[in-house]
Amino acid sequence: MLSETEYIMLKIGIIGCGSIGTEICKAIDAKLINAQLVAVYDRSEEHGGKLLGALSNMPRLLSVDDLISESDIVVECASAAAVREYGLEVLERGKDLMILSVGALTDPELLEKLVKTAATHHSRIYIPSGAIAGIDGLRSASIASIDKVMLTTTKNPAGLKGAPYIINNNIDLGSFREKTLLFEGNAEEAIAAFPANVNVAASLSLAGIGAKETQVRVFVDPGAVRNIHEITVEGAFGKFTCRIENVPSPGNPRTSFLAALSAIATLKKITEPLQIGT
Ligand SMILES: NC(=O)C1=CN([C@@H]2O[C@H](COP(=O)(O)OP(=O)(O)OC[C@H]3O[C@@H](n4cnc5c(N)ncnc54)[C@H](O)[C@@H]3O)[C@@H](O)[C@H]2O)C=CC1
Numbered sequence: 001m002l003s004e005t006e007y008i009m010l011k012i013g014i015i016g017c018g019s020i021g022t023e024i025c026k027a028i029d030a031k032l033i034n035a036q037l038v039a040v041y042d043r044s045e046e047h048g049g050k051l052l053g054a055l056s057n058m059p060r061l062l063s064v065d066d067l068i069s070e071s072d073i074v075v076e077c078a079s080a081a082a083v084r085e086y087g088l089e090v091l092e093r094g095k096d097l098m099i100l101s102v103g104a105l106t107d108p109e110l111l112e113k114l115v116k117t118a119a120t121h122h123s124r125i126y127i128p129s130g131a132i133a134g135i136d137g138l139r140s141a142s143i144a145s146i147d148k149v150m151l152t153t154t155k156n157p158a159g160l161k162g163a164p165y166i167i168n169n170n171i172d173l174g175s176f177r178e179k180t181l182l183f184e185g186n187a188e189e190a191i192a193a194f195p196a197n198v199n200v201a202a203s204l205s206l207a208g209i210g211a212k213e214t215q216v217r218v219f220v221d222p223g224a225v226r227n228i229h230e231i232t233v234e235g236a237f238g239k240f241t242c243r244i245e246n247v248p249s250p251g252n253p254r255t256s257f258l259a260a261l262s263a264i265a266t267l268k269k270i271t272e273p274l275q276i277g278t
Pocket residue numbers: 015016017018019020021041042043044047077078079080081082085100101102129130131132195196197199200203249251252254255256259
């Protein structure tokens with residue numbers, strides 16, 4: 001029988017050295033996960049270098065090609081573009097892939113290709129719960145019929161800055177004096193409008209009834225100091241509601257701290273014999 005430390009020494013490669021990548025690397029460095037951080041990559045050399053400087057056990061800063069070779073699992077915490085650029089290659093080379101930029105998967109063609117490639121090459125795709133709770137309940141509920149999944153997200157103007165919806169509609173985020181509804185639509189439309197703000201809508205879609213049926217509302221609130229996600233699910237099981245008041249990451253006000261913690265928890269789960277939750 002393997003001892004606990006021998007159980008699985010997972011070799012991890014990280015694409016994206018921003019707020020989530022940094023927290024994951026620090027957790028591995030602090031030995032919170034029984035894993036080895038073998039390599040990191042960022043299209044910004046500055047971000048990659050800054051991250052290396054914050055770690056005691058420095059991984060190598062490699063090209064994506066070499067990073068994939070060295071890793072058992074590649075964690076994408078960069079952007080939807082990175083999922084499109086590197087996702088298939090990771091899986092084709094028989095490696096596992098964790099995706100944080102889940103919005104990329106609202107493209108049904110890309111999703112199908114990734115899933116088929118993973119099946120062919122015996123790889124796995126992991127989608128952490130990210131900045132929300134309730135994915136476990138939704139997965140369980142989806143075994144029977146589901147009538148409604150709704151996400152209501154409220155962020156401070158700083159947490160919505162730069163989103164295509166804001167730019168394309170010439171919205172002055174500084175002009176709001178109270179909580180205001182900015183957007184209402186399905187998850188597919190929400191991801192196109194706010195690709196770096198509501199990845200959680202894509203995760204809910206995958207866990208539940210798809211991006212066309214999942215409803216999303218986005219509020220801006222100048223008084224909000226937390227990123228708030230409220231989830232309502234109704235179906236044959238009954239109904240649940242869930243409200244998460246997230247502390248934003250210090251390095252990126254769009255991203256909640258919980259998103260990085262969920263990636264760390266998922267990596268821990270992969271390496272541990274006891275599996276809790278749906
Ligand atoms: N699933 C979820 O619940 C959540 C997902 N996210 C998503 O996770 C991703 C990472 O979030 P953060 O760490 O907060 O972002 P960040 O902006 O702090 O860091 C992203 C890093 O990735 C790099 N990058 C971007 N595109 C790249 C590419 N094509 N190739 C290589 N490097 C690239 C950037 O230079 C940057 O250093 C984002 O796509 C974000 O929208 C964020 C919050 C919650």
